[in-house]
Amino acid sequence: MNIWVVMDDFLKSLTKFGCILFFLLIFVGGAGFLFFYFQKPEERPEVEIIETKPEVDKGDQFSSQIARTWTAQDGRQIEGHLVAATSEEALVRVIPAERVYRIPRERLSSDDQTFIDGWLKYNNENLPYPRLPESWPRSIDGRNSKVPMHETRDGTDYVWKTEHYEIRSPEEVKTEILDSLAMICESIEGAISGVPLPLTWARPSTEKRHIFLYPSRMAYLETGAQPNWGGHYDPETNEVHLVTEFLEDVDVRSFFGQYTLKKRNQYDLFVHEIIHQATLSVIASEAPAWTTEGVAEYFTALQNPPGRFNFADPQLAARRHITDSLQFDGLIEVKTLPMPHLSTFLYEDTGEFNENTLNARDGGFCYYAAALVLFEYFTHGDGNSMRPFLEALVSGADLESAVDAHLLRGRSIEEVEEALATYWKRNGLEFEFTIAPTLRISDLQGEVGLDSALSDFRRGL
Known part of the structure; x- marks a missing residue:
């Protein structure tokens, strides 16, 4: 048998098989597309994204190690650390002079007074810093x-x-x-x-x-x-x-x-x-x-x-x-x-x-x-x-x-x-x-x- 005749028959058979396979793939793909297209999507619960932040001890903001700006009723300002306080006065160490002053509460701004109130919630009203004599005694017996x-x-x-x-x-x-x-x-x-x-x-x-x-x-x-x-x-x-x-x-x-x-x-x-x-x-x-x-x-x-x-x-x-x-x-x-x-x-x-x-x-x-x-x-x-x-x-x-x-x-x-x-x-x-x-x-x-x-x-x- 002529080899070319055999090859011609083989190619015709292969072409016919390829066409059948091609149409089969189109049919399956189309059916799948129609199935998923008309399928009702699954309802999923809406996820709420919450940003987590490290918990901060509110008392930290009242630490004596943290300096803040203090404002007087007349607008003057100083930088200093709150050392201690009572409901009537604050003891503040002013920086950079490193001087300690007693400041009556009523002379401070409303924000400063609010800060003192917060400080007192985390620190008992206690002022173990007694006033000092202004002069030296001659003797104490x-x-x-x-x-x-x-x-x-x-x-x-x-x-x-x-x-x-x-x-x-x-x-x-x-x-x-x-x-x-x-x-x-x-x-x-x-x-x-x-x-x-x-x-x-x-x-x-x-x-x-x-x-x-x-x-x-x-x-x-x-x-x-x-x-x-x-x-x-x-x-x-x-x-x-x-x-x-x-x-x-x-x-x-x-x-x-x-x-x-x-x-x-x-x-x-x-x-x-x-x-x-x-x-x-x-x-x-x-x-x-x-x-x-x-x-x-x-x-x-x-x-x-x-x-x-x-x-x-x-x-x-x-x-x-x-x-x-x-x-x-x-x-x-x-x-x-x-x-x-x-x-x-x-x-x-x-x-x-x-x-x-x-x-x-x-x-x-x-x-x-x-x-x-x-x-x-x-x-x-x-x-x-x-x-x-x-x-x-x-x-x-x-x-x-x-x-x-x-x-x-x-x-x-x-x-x-x-x-x-x-x-x-x-x-x-x-x-x-x-x-x-x-x-x-x-x-x-x-x-x-x-x-x-x-x-x-x-x-x-």
């Missing part, structure tokens, strides 16, 4: 009457309670010591409330402050105290820990004796630690170590006799306190005080301060003395710049901003050191700024019994 004290037992502990304090001991304590402690504690409360410094601002006032007495130094050291301490304040628990024997009427000579309490000011150590406890809000702020140690040394220096605080001549009281710390009955006094550089000391925290005092050859004498003279200068010699400085810190300002605004005030560190040295030189004390201050023989002066005293002093070092 807490010895006028015996402090009421209630004695109880708690397990094996003896417990004595006054209005603001609770004293505990595993053993009985002499009545005269307890009476003195109670009197000093309550007199301190009156002293820190009676001066124009915000030492009681933002401080819890309902709970009693706890004091623990230990019958022996061994029992005291078991609390984790440093070997060079005779007592300490624990800011984590707001408790004071002391060794009872150091509150006895002793007159033991020691060099830089943190433990021995002389007859004239035998409760100095106790006052120092109680001041820490009573000024909790200052410690809880970003206050540097010289501030917290300075205020404790300041009130300790001005206590004479125990329970009475004399503010008539704070420079003389500070110098006498530094001299008394040498434990030589005034035979030797400090002529030149080695001082840490303010570039670091102004910003040094408590941990750094404690490390420096622990490692110092003089037991930290120079660091505590430096804290005292610096605190006294900014309180009395620099126009009481200490007040706005502490107000700023306690109300939430950061340390660097508070230092710049109130202590430096455009001055360099070197200029402040010069002003500090000039001020104290007029008051009988010279400074030598150094990296690691330690008291030396050449820094002292004296007359009666000087040779013998210096020999004892040299052996003590």
Whole structure:
């Protein structure tokens, strides 16, 4: 058979099959189209699209960390943080000046008053920022009457309670010591409330402050105290820990004796630690170590006799306190005080301060003395710049901003050191700024019994 005839028949058959397949596909496709075209669409529920936003705590807008614009009734405006408020007034820290002002509610705009109302819903109407005296008293005396004290037992502990304090001991304590402690504690409360410094601002006032007495130094050291301490304040628990024997009427000579309490000011150590406890809000702020140690040394220096605080001549009281710390009955006094550089000391925290005092050859004498003279200068010699400085810190300002605004005030560190040295030189004390201050023989002066005293002093070092 001719191959071409076969191929012709095959192509005709293929063409006929292709046509049939083509029309079949058209038929099926058309039927499917008609089916879906006339099919009633399925009804589906309408979906509502809701945009979700993170839930915001409405109380956040009333945080003291958020600054806002405040407008007076006359249209004047300031930027500041709301520190606290009542239904009658607002305490505002103005920025960038870092000054705290009391603003009567009626002087503020309606929007500001509405904001205060909202703030009060999330913060109880509470203003633990009492008004401060406008001037310094000559003295505050807490010895006028015996402090009421209630004695109880708690397990094996003896417990004595006054209005603001609770004293505990595993053993009985002499009545005269307890009476003195109670009197000093309550007199301190009156002293820190009676001066124009915000030492009681933002401080819890309902709970009693706890004091623990230990019958022996061994029992005291078991609390984790440093070997060079005779007592300490624990800011984590707001408790004071002391060794009872150091509150006895002793007159033991020691060099830089943190433990021995002389007859004239035998409760100095106790006052120092109680001041820490009573000024909790200052410690809880970003206050540097010289501030917290300075205020404790300041009130300790001005206590004479125990329970009475004399503010008539704070420079003389500070110098006498530094001299008394040498434990030589005034035979030797400090002529030149080695001082840490303010570039670091102004910003040094408590941990750094404690490390420096622990490692110092003089037991930290120079660091505590430096804290005292610096605190006294900014309180009395620099126009009481200490007040706005502490107000700023306690109300939430950061340390660097508070230092710049109130202590430096455009001055360099070197200029402040010069002003500090000039001020104290007029008051009988010279400074030598150094990296690691330690008291030396050449820094002292004296007359009666000087040779013998210096020999004892040299052996003590």
